[in-house]
Amino acid sequence: MDSENKLVHCRNALIALVINNVENKIPIKEEDMLEILGKDKALFKQCLPLVIESLKKVYGIIVQKVPGTRKYICYSELTSSSTAEYDEEQCCHLTLLFVILSYLLMKDCRVDEEQLFDFLKGLRIDVDEEHSYFQGNLKKLIGDTFVKQLYLKREKSDTDTDLETRYLYSWGYRATVEFPAKAVLEHTAEILGKEAREFVAVYNKCCCDDNDEETMVVG
Template sequence: MDWEDENLSDNREHRNNVIHYILNNSSSKIPIKHTEIVARALNGKPALLNQVMPAVKEALENTYGILLKTVPETKSGKLYICVSKFTAVSSNEYNETQRSQLTLLFLVLSYIFMRGIPVSQDFLEEFLKGLHIYFDKTHPYFGSNIKKLITDTFVKQLYLKKTKSDKDAIENELFYTWGYRSEEEFSKKDVLDAVSKLLNKPAKQFVLQYLQANSDEAVN
């Protein structure tokens, strides 16, 4: 084996190591740290990741239907998330727990989107109470730990973005908006269509949401 063949073989091995690490750590939906990939899959050699990353992304997309996205504006170093390249995924691909969590997430995202502004935790809790979903009570479908799922798990998975209030506002009040993963995985047009059908009103009646949803569709 000459030098070029050996180098090609090494690159292929490094690429496969990175792919395996990403696939093994993507199911939790927690963002994958750049530093962890380097440490765990490449023996702490960051230059190797830059070298094989184009091939890694290509293989993930073409073989597994996964888009590897770099999370913008992060304070925790470079992070990646995996997003399916297929916009419509059958609910049969999820287990019962995953389906219930996605349903709850869809309710929360719909409420935030229709409000059109960051939603305080108090407002969000009151909205869910109106649907007989309580932060501190077990629900027959959504289960227990609903508060932790919404205020912690969904935030860590980047489905929701949590921010604190301004200094002049109520002390320690928390607000929620769509997180980066939601922007990548959910269509605001689909959310608006679902709400419109539920309320039996035309989507155009919700002017701001209609404009935003169609603007996002045009960009994508």
């Protein structure tokens, strides 16, 4: 196999790996990509840009490296604007995820696990019981699946005064790229029958993150 055909073959192999990963949303390890390429790092560096370009152009799939890691996430360009590509169960999970992300956003993006679960219970979503709409093991979905998919970040509290281990939740990297904070705020405000600008602190933070300081408001 000549070098050009080898490059095409390797590109197609990596494309297949990414496409098979889109649905489960688990980050792809760089070492798994290298394994497919016979651990040839030079070939990987040559091939990856072609894979990223092809996936975006042909399939509308975005591939991004997770900062500070050797892992990559992939998602459809339609992810944040349409639910047409999801089945009923996935839509239910996305609904729960949106509720959680909205709450985290309003609470400055970092809350105690107990506080989060109490908030959900106030919405009649008890993570210790099967819900008629969301179904399944909600505690596992939130604390395991969403975390592994990088929608949520779950970390131990570093407070020395805690007698028991406490966990804190915040937005994961995948959530930050798939769900613009400003859009989540606008949808949340609409549900509450308010204007996004009424939530001054959150609105201004979203504007700063978007480098859109001209639209900031004064409380």
